[in-house]
Amino acid sequence: MPLPSRLIEKAVDAFTTLPGIGRKSALRLVLHLLKQEKSHTQQFAQALLDMREGILECRICHNLSDTPECAICTDLRRDRSVVCVVENVRDLMAIEDTSQYRGMYHVLGGIISPMEGIGPADLHIDSLVQRLEAAAGEMKEVIMAISPTIEGETTVFYLSKKIIPLGISLSAIARGVSFGGELEYTDELTLGRSIIARIPYKET
């Protein structure tokens, strides 16, 4: 599709680098920006720049945060005796949305996937173990909220070998989440129940 302007061409190319945005959608977004005031585009761009520049990773749980320690880790009303282990921040947000869980989190930053060359050392597993060891007295339970895929099961198995020796009980979210399903797309009710009806982890 020939575009009337190099400037538009570049802006369209920029939008198509985002997931799920093709050339036609990108053009629609660009023409929308052109219909608005210049200040709208400036505010839009600035919000993204501020976000990308200012965002931090919580040094405790690896959640995204505006501050060195995130809003959940610094919330004194939350239950410090339980940690929910998730693959990524999207899954953390999905569980928060259910309002069924008031403990802490630990974001792994991925799951073990030999196919993609992701091993335990690439994930925030050491920091989880250190965290559990440091809080050995008050820590009662670790909940595995990992998508029930083959890679997810492998990750849970690997983690269980590290966590069970610490004398902390280990559970996994209930299988209300369909097999092979993605946590992120599960409806809030099912996901909330799966946290409540979590089952003790059994070594296989």
Add this chain to the structure above:
Amino acid sequence: MPLPSRLIEKAVDAFTTLPGIGRKSALRLVLHLLKQEKSHTQQFAQALLDMREGILECRICHNLSDTPECAICTDLRRDRSVVCVVENVRDLMAIEDTSQYRGMYHVLGGIISPMEGIGPADLHIDSLVQRLEAAAGEMKEVIMAISPTIEGETTVFYLSKKIIPLGISLSAIARGVSFGGELEYTDELTLGRSIIARIPYKET
């Protein structure tokens, strides 16, 4: 949905100001940006800022352009004896995509719509009439490529009253485009044929 960060909140809000992007898609785009290098977000934002700041409207046809006169108006290989009148730049691009038309364009910037308070004075109609008058000798035909809606028909009728007295023949794109349909979403073949098989405009 509570977000872990004000910075993310603002970036999500920024994306949701764009058409067709809801909160969930916006969050997905923001998290995608966070997974990329900072330089990616900077380039993305800069492309939009450059585009919004630098883009001009062609002083002849009102197409979008990097220069005071657009790439089509300055292209000497194009046929200056025929002008295709379109509602907006998207429709111009859609016709260019068919590669069936090698004449000039005139972008109205909308269509007459009493419901939305858009009258002839809000559109680039005066500049079209002046342009046709100035080129009275060499101008042979004006093609109306306006979506066949009620507002479109009203606009074509209004324009016909201005153009026919100039002794320039007036045509409308063939009705291969379905009634009530949007030009922009018509497939290239149909739209291309509708330009070739255009029919002389008859006063009703």
